[in-house]
Amino acid sequence: MPEQRYPSANPSPLDFLKDFLRDIYRDILAAAMLLTRIPVKWPLKLHDGHVEGEGSDEAAPDTARSYWAFGLIGLGVSAIPAMLAAVLIGAGVPALAAAAVIMALIALLTGGMHQDGLADVAASLGGRDPEHRLTIMRDSAIGSFGTIGLITVSVMTLASIADLASHSVEMMVGGVITAATLSRAMMAIQRVLNDPPTSQGLAHLTGRPSAAVAAIATLTSLVIAIVFSGFGPAFLVLAVGAVITLALGRFLQAWVGGVNGDGLGATQQLSEAAMLITLTIMAG
Numbered sequence: 001m002p003e004q005r006y007p008s009a010n011p012s013p014l015d016f017l018k019d020f021l022r023d024i025y026r027d028i029l030a031a032a033m034l035l036t037r038i039p040v041k042w043p044l045k046l047h048d049g050h051v052e053g054e055g056s057d058e059a060a061p062d063t064a065r066s067y068w069a070f071g072l073i074g075l076g077v078s079a080i081p082a083m084l085a086a087v088l089i090g091a092g093v094p095a096l097a098a099a100a101v102i103m104a105l106i107a108l109l110t111g112g113m114h115q116d117g118l119a120d121v122a123a124s125l126g127g128r129d130p131e132h133r134l135t136i137m138r139d140s141a142i143g144s145f146g147t148i149g150l151i152t153v154s155v156m157t158l159a160s161i162a163d164l165a166s167h168s169v170e171m172m173v174g175g176v177i178t179a180a181t182l183s184r185a186m187m188a189i190q191r192v193l194n195d196p197p198t199s200q201g202l203a204h205l206t207g208r209p210s211a212a213v214a215a216i217a218t219l220t221s222l223v224i225a226i227v228f229s230g231f232g233p234a235f236l237v238l239a240v241g242a243v244i245t246l247a248l249g250r251f252l253q254a255w256v257g258g259v260n261g262d263g264l265g266a267t268q269q270l271s272e273a274a275m276l277i278t279l280t281i282m283a284g
Helices: 013-035 065-090 095-110 113-126 130-138 143-167 169-193 202-206 211-229 231-256 261-283
Strands: none
Touching: 013 065, 065 095, 065 169, 065 211, 095 113, 095 143, 095 169, 113 130, 113 143, 113 231, 113 261, 130 231, 143 169, 143 261, 169 211, 169 231, 169 261, 202 261, 211 231, 231 261
16 A cells, blocks of 8 residues: 655745745735736636635635735836836926826726725715715715815825926836835725724725734835835835824724725825825925
């Protein structure tokens, strides 16, 4: 009878490294699946959220753990649009038009989900009570409050990007990437600090990341921000984003009883706009 082999109880350092890199790759894929409309294919066949086939040691996407990679997704969806805008400006395209191209391309890559969340939160300002406000958030029609809120924040973002471009193309590219990266790390912080108001919706389904996951998301994004904007600006916009995140979290807890997926989208949009405004002020 042939000898039956079992997995080693003490994996080698090489096996550990392979598993570690595999988990990083899968977390990035899971984050991309959550935050973008890029056609990402999971490396394993899933059925009702579970891997098909008995005895498989493979796993379905760990969405709660993937929060650490949100900043990397911000880098991915902003770098190419920002560099394309730099090329357009070099070709003589006005800075305001180039800024609009950046925003349009990022919205295209992400499906505008964060803008949708912001609009829904703004629309809820017309609600009578928490239950009514949540109903408004779930409604596909954003109404006047949602329209005003989305336009206001979008104009602030557009103007800030154009102003950075008026100083230098490098400042614009760095600012866009910095804000896009750190603002998505703020989503991880927000989700750690605040549970959703109901057991339905994307925020609940993705699970609650650990504090360590949020810390890694923040540190990873901060390193990227330092590379593209410098040490001082990176820490300052991080502080601004944290203030916006904490304030919005407290507001939504009182307003609807927690932070749902719309609240996470609003966190990203508001912190991104505030970060870009901060960088614009620093640029003088």
